[in-house]
Amino acid sequence: MSEPSPLQSALGKVRTHGLRYSAVTVVNVVIGQILLFAAVRLFSWGTTWTTDAAWTVANVVSVSLGTIPAYYLNRAWVWGKRGRSHLTREILPFWGFAFAGLILSSVAVNVAANLTDVKIVANIANLVAFGVLWVAKFFVLDAVVFGRGHHEAGEVDDDGADTVHQTTIHP
Numbered sequence: 405m406s407e408p409s410p411l412q413s414a415l416g417k418v419r420t421h422g423l424r425y426s427a428v429t430v431v432n433v434v435i436g437q438i439l440l441f442a443a444v445r446l447f448s449w450g451t452t453w454t455t456d457a458a459w460t461v462a463n464v465v466s467v468s469l470g471t472i473p474a475y476y477l478n479r480a481w482v483w484g485k486r487g488r489s490h491l492t493r494e495i496l497p498f499w500g501f502a503f504a505g506l507i508l509s510s511v512a513v514n515v516a517a518n519l520t521d522v523k524i525v526a527n528i529a530n531l532v533a534f535g536v537l538w539v540a541k542f543f544v545l546d547a548v549v550f551g552r553g554h555h556e557a558g559e560v561d562d563d564g565a566d567t568v569h570q571t572t573i574h575p
Contacts, residue, residue, distance in 0.1 A: 417546050424482040425542050432474040436534075437527055439466035444526055459517045459526045463510050466530075471502040483550035497549045501541045509533035 408416065443462030475498050479485045489495050512529035519525070545551070 421482050421546060428477045428482055432470060435473060436466055436470040439469055440527055440530055444523055459513045460510055463513045463530060467502060467506045479550060485550055494549055501537060505534045505537050
């Protein structure tokens, strides 16, 4: 039997985890947008901050808080990982993507704040910036962070099987 092509391999990963990853993304977008909407209003209301400063602080707060449920939903529901999280193999790479998204979205939100006073533009800029990373993040999470072969001995997969027989990849 021949090795699958890179395209076949990518499509297989999308079939395996793509729908759940997309569903988690929808949940996280809703959570993030609600947090951003509320934080923009909170940090703009009754302060002497400029609009772009308030929007930037609001974006940092919303991304930081929104990453927590995003991590756990992706780890447990999308990739079926159970047990303790691994700091260097799981948490730090996931937060690295969140930080990259934070930088991109902060720049986008800052640009939006300088272009208009219409507050919903901050939400649109935030969505576009995070959308840029979404596809790459899926494949990195699958290949490097949570995918098959990245389990510790004694961890349980989503089918309930002990994964001690699988290859463990260390940083």
